[in-house]
Amino acid sequence: MKRILNKLFSKLVLGGLIIILQFSWFVYLLYSATVYSSMVDALFKIASIVLALFVSSRDMRSTYKTSWIFLILALPLFGIPAYYLFGRPGLTKRTRMKMDVVSSRIRAYSSPSDDVMSALRAEDDSAGQQAQYLTRYAGYPVYREADTQYYCCGEEMYPQFLEDLKTAKSYIFLEYFIAEPGKMLDAIVEILAQKVKEGVDVRFMYDGIGCIQTLPNKYYCYLQEKGIKCACFQPFRPLMSIIQNNRDHRKITVIDGKVAYTGGMNLADEYINARVRFGYWKDAAIRLTGECVWSFTSMFLELWDYILKIESDYTFYRATSMEKHRLQEKIHADEKGFVQPYTDSPLDHEDVGENVYLNIISRAKKYLYIFTPYLIIGSEMRTALVNAAKSGVDVRLVVPGIPDKKLVYFLTQSNFPYLIKNGVKIYTYTPGFIHAKCFVSDDVQATVGTVNMDYRSLCLHFECGVWMYRTRAVLQVKEDALKTFAESHEVTLEEFQRKSFLVRTFMGALKLFAPLL
Structure with missing residues (x-):
């Protein structure tokens, strides 16, 4: 009981509630204005269209645009203020x-x-x-x-x-x-x-x-x-x-x-x-x-x-x-x-962490092994992984067997069918939770760092890592990957298809909002 009370009255929960109240009050004011004034309602609808066009024109990934455009047009009273607060990828x-x-x-x-x-x-x-x-x-x-x-x-x-x-x-x-x-x-x-x-x-x-x-x-x-x-x-x-x-x-x-x-x-x-x-x-x-x-x-x-x-x-x-x-x-x-150590910053609008990953994927010739706790990727990363597998590269990803965030894990699993159908092998780490963020390819290059394969890590956070070419650690990462595969379970397409229709529908709906989580 004491632990539950401590969580309920923690700084994060109380602060989160205050932010939710502020946001709800702001949305209520907008709603009241649109209800009592047809002109305001019309202006707000026009504003939602203008903002959607603005988002569409921004230099950002297509999946991120799609999520925000849908939210802004479907629920403008919620989507417009939400975009102002959380949609802009850079700092002020x-x-x-x-x-x-x-x-x-x-x-x-x-x-x-x-x-x-x-x-x-x-x-x-x-x-x-x-x-x-x-x-x-x-x-x-x-x-x-x-x-x-x-x-x-x-x-x-x-x-x-x-x-x-x-x-x-x-x-x-x-x-x-x-x-x-x-x-x-x-x-x-x-x-x-x-x-x-x-x-x-x-x-x-x-x-x-x-x-x-x-x-x-x-x-x-x-x-x-x-x-x-x-x-x-x-x-x-x-x-x-x-x-x-x-x-x-x-x-x-x-x-x-x-x-x-x-x-x-x-x-x-x-x-x-x-x-x-x-x-x-x-x-x-x-x-x-x-x-x-x-x-x-x-x-x-x-x-x-x-x-x-x-x-x-x-x-x-x-x-x-x-x-x-x-x-x-x-x-x-x-x-x-x-x-070559590197850092990724939301300041420069250059997705360094993701581009390091994409460069390793595109240059792989024989194998590509990946550890990631989250697999919430856009079309660019998904296409790169599939193209590598279709080209004969042995592409394997290891994700947690026991997740730390259930909702995020549903999103991770929603990417399994397309990847598996196109030759990418997915493993779940049976002993528990894998938090490592590693790529290794062809015995020659690897990267170890803090960059998860999700939108927040790839675009919004300050991250770092080290890229290596023919160093001692490259083969050490490979050796660890091979041991980890032996401890893990390879996911099959049949396993996913056995999930209920409601679960698969829920996963599909979540994918629409994946970049926002």
Whole structure:
């Protein structure tokens, strides 16, 4: 009973109710105006048509347009205000301008290496095209591999993660969507507090919505008392605002500019299976060393400076990073791979995360293996997967066997029939929930990061990942995929067809609103 009451009176539920009341009141005012004035009603209908035409002309994916146009024309009293609040994919112009200033300052310290790009193009021009795209449109260069280590689950990564934190001498940066007190976070905070006493600069950044139900009130005060600097990205406020649409979904740890981590794992006990929520929680992380760590350092500082309205000493961090990596160059001189960290932002209207995926799909020749917790894709991604399968590529996707969100899982399943009929193999992870976001293809390229295969992750959130070509981790991802297939169940078309007519109809109706969820 206490747990139920806590959820009912949580900040998210109460704040959500306040927003719903505001929205309902706004819709009621519009309804009243249309009922009591035929002129207002006519103007409102004209406005819905004009807005639908405007949405149709916007430079955005067709599935997203279709969903909003249907809602605006079918239910204008609801659709018009809803589009104003949630339909615009970017942040406000003022917010974009502020972040652009920070971005332009820090990008000056991430000049691409022509030698590395030339070496990659000489080895594989197709891979060079992917790297060129990321350099131009994500703003982060490609690097020679120093070392990449892939972890197939949280409990495998966690001990090394703690050891790396203990080695910090200068600074530790952490940026996570979700953090929750427990075995994992408490142990990390204990190390961070000790590092502060040793003079290490420790900074922790978290998302306002991601942590609204997991962090206690004023948890940042608890951390600040230990000397840990904190920043919250867009704290939740119970006001109707487009800014609530864009979240910091990235997962980044940087230690001394020497070691970086990214992947699907947040800082909560289910990610290391110290707590069971949806069966076994399978996730993925990657540990990187070398000059590429600077890209994650700059990603963190860019958002940190924006939130706190400061300007960090980028020269210091860049020089410190370069000094450390010169010492490592000889150690890893035999490595032949390439790595390229990247970030995706709703500011630039460039869907970097999705385009990385599409480029990998289109260039696959023998096989393409994918881990994703959600499969809510538009026609572009669906067509690319099907075309690859029709071309003889062994395309396999693994989705959860035990979902975390039932409604979203219905949408995921609604994509199964078309994909399976056209040669794509779908597996459900029998032991539980798979939260990893990984692509691997042909033993040569892979990406590990935070980008889900759903609209919010591909278009609305701040995301990150690392693309790799012929690194050690590429084959580690493949090995993990093969083991995961053996533990999973391959879905057949007959299974879907055995679902009741009502369930299949419900799934079909949900697809119309998929981009809005």
